[in-house]
Amino acid sequence: MADIELLSRAIAHDPxxxxxxxxxxxxxxxxxxxxxxxxxxxxxxxxxxxxxLVGRASHVDASIAWESRPMWPDEIGFxxxxxxxxxxxxxxxxxxxxxxxxxxxxxxxxxxxxSTAGELVLPGxxxxxxxxxxxxxxxxxxxxPRGDFGLPGxxxxxxxxxxxxxxxxxxxxxxxxxxxxxxxxxARGADGVRKAGLAYHERMGRTVRxxxxxxxxxxxxxxxxLNEQFDSADLTAAMAAYDPVDFFGxxxxxxxEKIPYLASLGVEVLYLNPIFEARSNHRYDTxxxxxxxxxxxxxxxxxxxxxxxxxxxxxxxxxxxLSHTGVDSRYFNGNSTYIGAGAAQGAHSxxxxxxxxxxxxxxxxxxxxxxxxxxxxxxxxxDRSWQRYILGRAAIGENPEDAKPGELDGILPHWLEEGAxxxxxxxxxxxxxxxxxxIRRSVKGTDPDAPIIGEVWEDATNKxxxxxxxxxxxxxxxxxxxxxxxxxxxxxxxxxxxDAHQLCAFLLTQKSHYPQPLYRCLMNLMSSHDxxxxxxxxxLDGPLKHETRRRQMLLARGISAIxxxxxxxxxxxxxxxxxxLPGNPCLYYGDERGMQGGGDPFCRATFPWDITSRTDCGxxxxxxxxQLGALRTGDPLLRTGDLACCAPDAxxxxxxxxxxxxxxxxxxxxxxxxxxVAFDATYLIGDQASHWxxxxxxxxxxxxxxxxxxxxxxxxxxxxxxxxxxxx
Numbered sequence: 001m002a003d004i005e006l007l008s009r010a011i012a013h014d015p016x017x018x019x020x021x022x023x024x025x026x027x028x029x030x031x032x033x034x035x036x037x038x039x040x041x042x043x044x045x046x047x048x049x050x051x052x053l054v055g056r057a058s059h060v061d062a063s064i065a066w067e068s069r070p071m072w073p074d075e076i077g078f079x080x081x082x083x084x085x086x087x088x089x090x091x092x093x094x095x096x097x098x099x100x101x102x103x104x105x106x107x108x109x110x111x112x113x114x115s116t117a118g119e120l121v122l123p124g125x126x127x128x129x130x131x132x133x134x135x136x137x138x139x140x141x142x143x144x145p146r147g148d149f150g151l152p153g154x155x156x157x158x159x160x161x162x163x164x165x166x167x168x169x170x171x172x173x174x175x176x177x178x179x180x181x182x183x184x185x186x187a188r189g190a191d192g193v194r195k196a197g198l199a200y201h202e203r204m205g206r207t208v209r210x211x212x213x214x215x216x217x218x219x220x221x222x223x224x225x226l227n228e229q230f231d232s233a234d235l236t237a238a239m240a241a242y243d244p245v246d247f248f249g250x251x252x253x254x255x256x257e258k259i260p261y262l263a264s265l266g267v268e269v270l271y272l273n274p275i276f277e278a279r280s281n282h283r284y285d286t287x288x289x290x291x292x293x294x295x296x297x298x299x300x301x302x303x304x305x306x307x308x309x310x311x312x313x314x315x316x317x318x319x320x321x322l323s324h325t326g327v328d329s330r331y332f333n334g335n336s337t338y339i340g341a342g343a344a345q346g347a348h349s350x351x352x353x354x355x356x357x358x359x360x361x362x363x364x365x366x367x368x369x370x371x372x373x374x375x376x377x378x379x380x381x382x383d384r385s386w387q388r389y390i391l392g393r394a395a396i397g398e399n400p401e402d403a404k405p406g407e408l409d410g411i412l413p414h415w416l417e418e419g420a421x422x423x424x425x426x427x428x429x430x431x432x433x434x435x436x437x438x439i440r441r442s443v444k445g446t447d448p449d450a451p452i453i454g455e456v457w458e459d460a461t462n463k464x465x466x467x468x469x470x471x472x473x474x475x476x477x478x479x480x481x482x483x484x485x486x487x488x489x490x491x492x493x494x495x496x497x498x499d500a501h502q503l504c505a506f507l508l509t510q511k512s513h514y515p516q517p518l519y520r521c522l523m524n525l526m527s528s529h530d531x532x533x534x535x536x537x538x539x540l541d542g543p544l545k546h547e548t549r550r551r552q553m554l555l556a557r558g559i560s561a562i563x564x565x566x567x568x569x570x571x572x573x574x575x576x577x578x579x580x581l582p583g584n585p586c587l588y589y590g591d592e593r594g595m596q597g598g599g600d601p602f603c604r605a606t607f608p609w610d611i612t613s614r615t616d617c618g619x620x621x622x623x624x625x626x627q628l629g630a631l632r633t634g635d636p637l638l639r640t641g642d643l644a645c646c647a648p649d650a651x652x653x654x655x656x657x658x659x660x661x662x663x664x665x666x667x668x669x670x671x672x673x674x675x676x677v678a679f680d681a682t683y684l685i686g687d688q689a690s691h692w693x694x695x696x697x698x699x700x701x702x703x704x705x706x707x708x709x710x711x712x713x714x715x716x717x718x719x720x721x722x723x724x725x726x727x728x
Contacts, residue, residue, distance in 0.1 A: 007039075011047075013158070014118075016508045025512050033082055037062070037095050039076070050096070051069070052081075052093060052095060052712075053157070054068075054093045056091055057090040068096070091160040091162060092156045092157030095107035095108075103122070106123065108157065112633070114143075149488050149491045151492075167474075169521045171449075173269070174640060175639025176639075177629050180586055181270060181589045183296055184248055184296070189252075190253075191253045194210065212247045214249075215610065220550075245280060253305070256308045264626055268313060269634070273529055275319075276293060277292070279326055288329065294403065303466070310419075315421035318420045321357065322439075323431055324370040347365075384396070391438055391441070394444075412439065412443055413442060413446040422443070422447075425478070433472060452479045457484045473518055481522065489538055491506075495570075496670075503647055531599065532599050535597055536555075539563040543596065544599060549683075565618075573722075580666040592625045594617045597616065631697070639662045648679045653672075656681065663727075665694070671721070674717060692728035694707045700722050
């Protein structure tokens, strides 16, 4: 039998390097891809033949159609070609080998995630091949960090993303600093508008609990005595029950008053969680798309906010919740709140066709609802009247002049005209691909420079949902997605779940998978309204979301000063990496103040403007984020430069940005030891690096030595727990 271990060290294919694949990264339709499998010359005789297996992701289901394509021997090993695709889709490829003694083998993506190159494997011993691609054996996956803060699942093979050549994303949106706000919890403002909002909801017969104390704790369980409402068998359900109708009274005018503060952080895009009328504090149960939530202010208040933000160069992105409405809404009117509106169940309701009363999906409610939640009836996005109302007539091929006098011709166009600059699409996976394309027509037809961000929790290029390979990242719908996989990898690096080699391999793989227009605009976040605060995860060495709400509260409350200090130091280092990467770093409100908290609703506490009166905040990093924001906005290399990265040590990551002339690199050391490291920049980006003269730009360490460049090999000392930026 051939010496497999010896051959495995002599064979290579790295889809992220031009030596092995041309072109590298995602390609547009009509572009062929050449691939090469390197085999060191003394051992080439051990491989009798090589075949290229190419898998095409189906447009109609979750299947992959595989075909064998020939490879031919050349001066480095074997070469092959993937023919051009006519339509956007995702392709996968593997190498099937016959060794000189007839043994079958494959060359596949590396299971441990420590390299973008692949590995030589034997079927049976190392895994198996099926029509879904290569599946590593469990023992191969043991070295791969998985779970909440690990690496994404392995793709069916090396991936080629094929996207629409007409795909463009807004130039202004590339590399901007973003800031996310949960509107009820950011700032009250001096206008007292919340009292008018309270009166409005009381007139509508809704329950509203308005906190008197801004710095008070959030509600997290049913406010009524448990023994009065539940018997002992229902105790668990009662503890979990939480009706999100407690409000702290944050307003749009409160946000407007804090625009100078946001500008001091370098913020260029303000992403607001839903601001339209709704029953709950999170407002994902929309009651009226046409008007601002009265507790937040008025329609005119939104225009004033947009105007004030624009004066500071800040764009506003709104949350668009389109897959469902609230049961207590003017559309469904399940509580008969809206007098004269007529419940959607009624035979003559103008909104009845929006909902599905014949297919409740096994829920207790007599209508189809989002994930079985009866407060969130799902809409039928293919209903013509819903499309007309949300998207506008032009987006669905109708004449805009057919709109009645005073009628809004599309909710999405309307709020762009009122001052919004773009949208984040809630649960984009719940929206069919053809509807997402229609949303793009609606938004871009109103403002071609308005970005569309999708809530997607996985790699958006190879996501399967509802039995289909999704196409929303291929250039015909979304401009960007929320980069939760990056969050997972960075926090994993901070928790020592991943080493620097695995982090770099992840970063380069993500760059390779995403179409360049989308990649440059990725929304790179570390916390959000849907996940735990990063400070608490880092302090407690793991996720909180699997715990009960009571347990989450107690864990976060019990974080010691020593735990927080360690977590704050790591949060600062991860932020330095985040702000050095392509895409748009996004800061979740309050993270800069060291806010603690588990999942919903603990990650939605009020902003600590008076930090001295709060027990849920640790070490303040506001000045750290101000510095990073200034650096990020101070040089175009950090907005638009190409990415390279390496790991000269398991604890040290180097992020390089370059434009063919100038260069930048960041060095982050997560360990408690000083590290002397060196990396070959010419190997990573080419000969231009041999002429670089690195100049210190910013550092968290006072004892930083100047780096040395010897023919492109850059050496330096990286102090413990430090981050440093250099310009070349």
